[in-house]
Amino acid sequence: xxxxxxxxxxxxxxxxKARGFIEQSSDPEGLRAAxxxxxxxxxxxxxxxxxxxxxxxxxxxxxxxxxxxAGHTAIALFGGGTGMVGDPSGKTEARQLLMEQTIRDxxxxxxxxxxxxxxxxxxxxxxxxxxxxxxxLEYIPFLREIGSVFSVNRMLAAEGYKQRLEKGLSFLxxxxxxxxxxxxxxxxxREGVVLQIGGNDQWGNxxxxxxxxxxxxxxxxxxxxxxLLTTATGAKMGKTASGAVWLDGEMMPPFDFxxxxxxxxxxxxxxxxxxxxxxxxxxxxRLGALTGPEVRTAKAVLxxxxxxxxxxxxxxxxxxxxxxxxxxxxxxxxxxxxxIPESLLSEAPAWFVVVAEAGLAKSRSEARRLMQGxxxxxxxxxxxxxxxxxxxxxxGADGVVLRVGKKRAARIxxxxxxxxxxxxxx
RNA sequence: GGGGGUGUGCCCGAGCGGUCAAAGGGAACGGGCUGUAAACCCGUCGACUCAGUCUACGUUGGUUCAAAUCCAACCGCCCCCA
Numbered sequence: 026x027x028x029x030x031x032x033x034x035x036x037x038x039x040x041x042k043a044r045g046f047i048e049q050s051s052d053p054e055g056l057r058a059a060x061x062x063x064x065x066x067x068x069x070x071x072x073x074x075x076x077x078x079x080x081x082x083x084x085x086x087x088x089x090x091x092x093x094x095a096g097h098t099a100i101a102l103f104g105g106g107t108g109m110v111g112d113p114s115g116k117t118e119a120r121q122l123l124m125e126q127t128i129r130d131x132x133x134x135x136x137x138x139x140x141x142x143x144x145x146x147x148x149x150x151x152x153x154x155x156x157x158x159x160x161x162l163e164y165i166p167f168l169r170e171i172g173s174v175f176s177v178n179r180m181l182a183a184e185g186y187k188q189r190l191e192k193g194l195s196f197l198x199x200x201x202x203x204x205x206x207x208x209x210x211x212x213x214x215r216e217g218v219v220l221q222i223g224g225n226d227q228w229g230n231x232x233x234x235x236x237x238x239x240x241x242x243x244x245x246x247x248x249x250x251x252x253l254l255t256t257a258t259g260a261k262m263g264k265t266a267s268g269a270v271w272l273d274g275e276m277m278p279p280f281d282f283x284x285x286x287x288x289x290x291x292x293x294x295x296x297x298x299x300x301x302x303x304x305x306x307x308x309x310x311r312l313g314a315l316t317g318p319e320v321r322t323a324k325a326v327l328x329x330x331x332x333x334x335x336x337x338x339x340x341x342x343x344x345x346x347x348x349x350x351x352x353x354x355x356x357x358x359x360x361x362x363x364x365i366p367e368s369l370l371s372e373a374p375a376w377f378v379v380v381a382e383a384g385l386a387k388s389r390s391e392a393r394r395l396m397q398g399x400x401x402x403x404x405x406x407x408x409x410x411x412x413x414x415x416x417x418x419x420x421g422a423d424g425v426v427l428r429v430g431k432k433r434a435a436r437i438x439x440x441x442x443x444x445x446x447x448x449x450x451x
Numbered sequence: 452g453g454g455g456g457u458g459u460g461c462c463c464g465a466g467c468g469g470u471c472a473a474a475g476g477g478a479a480c481g482g483g484c485u486g487u488a489a490a491c492c493c494g495u496c497g498a499c500u501c502a503g504u505c506u507a508c509g510u511u512g513g514u515u516c517a518a519a520u521c522c523a524a525c526c527g528c529c530c531c532c533a
Contacts (some may be wrong), residue, residue, distance in 0.1 A: 293488095
């Protein structure tokens with residue numbers, strides 16, 4: 026990662042502001058003064074309800090990275106305890122309750138992923154699990170110490186709960202805010218944490234924590250929220266046809282991850298560069314100002330940078346090569362390759378079967394339709410004959426290139442060993 | 452606990468005994484135009500051994516020649532009363 030702002034003259038808060046990380050801040054001046062007085066400890070929470078983190082989590086992770094680069098201590102809090110309750114903020118419906126074991130598995134994976142962004146040496150950064158202090162809580166003491174300072178009136182008036190009040194809100198979920206506020210208090214006591222960051226939908230929870238710390242400890246602590254990102258077309262960031270854009274390489278191959286960024290809307294490129302890469306601001310500005318076909322250059326940089334952050338330089342380079350090979354009609358080693366099993370080849374399968382088996386279409390029916398619509402190309406030639414079959418002779422020594430649309434392609438080779446497709450097989 | 456609703460394909464949403472693989476919209480995908488972008492136009496959009504068959508309208512059973520459509524129970528959700 027590019028080092029930026031370390032010992033530099035630009036204040037990290039200004040950097041964050043300029044890059045678009047800050048949506049709301051509880052007390053900008055106070056926080057700045059606290060930071061100027063010396064390194065502070067801050068925390069950011071992750072909810073273990075998903076099996077992997079996704080691009081949405083990238084934002085808080087990168088914000089934490091910037092803060093850590095500026096010398097502040099990062100604490101990544103995993104909600105092993107709160108995950109068992111479920112945050113109702115901004116949700117339309119109640120969340121399904123997860124099994125304890127599922128939460129623990131998710132948590133382990135997420136901890137691993139966050140380690141790629143933050144230094145977690147226990148000195149400059151560490152991870153904690155709030156199950157540690159939440160699971161052992163006793164009801165009556167908790168109610169007396171924490172519950173007594175919360176106002177139900179105020180909670181009900183909060184924007185985040187409005188939607189849920191229409192649809193119904195269980196008492197379990199209603200308690201979520203108390204628990205998150207308690208986390209802040211606990212981390213303040215244990216680790217001297219004075220800042221919590223989170224998504225803008227967390228605002229109510231963060232502020233509740235600030236209030237709680239003030240009441241119990243008479244200390245001022247701070248909160249900052251990140252904007253909830255939407256794409257230029259108004260959709261939620263990070264959604265694709267097949268689901269979320271996962272950071273886990275098994276759930277979303279690096280190639281697909283890379284492609285996600287290449288296919289981003291033009292209008293989002295400048296904004297995303299500032300948020301999702303660690304490139305200097307002026308470089309982001311330069312790339313973001315490109316217009317017309319040149320935007321592709323900016324997208325290539327965006328895709329490479331983010332993929333590098335998440336999957337490493339090697340995987341990013343590989344994805345980039347595959348993407349380039351995608352646009353040329355020639356057979357290339359860089360293309361995702363699928364080795365057709367000898368057992369299948371010997372049956373002289375129709376091409377639509379091969380298209381489906383190679384993962385280029387979800388089903389044979391879809392492969393058929395794609396062919397009928399002229400969307401399948403074999404070595405650059407449209408392949409529309411449903412009866413055409415794939416034979417050893419057709420493959421030749423170097424194999425062939427099957428292309429579906431502009432964004433999917435694979436080299437089909439004759440081989441008995443199992444090939445690895447870079448595509449998400451469904 | 453009592454009363455009333457409701458549950459449809461990725462999402463929203465029509466259908467209310469046969470003509471329903473299920474209108475319409477959105478999303479998505481393919482073609483055209485381009486720049487692996489947006490907008491726009493065209494097409495597709497359950498599966499399979501593809502002009503045929505199978506699986507689908509919360510779940511399970513029932514009525515009927517025939518059910519997404521009627522009945523019962525169950526499950527989930529919503530509203531009113533307690």
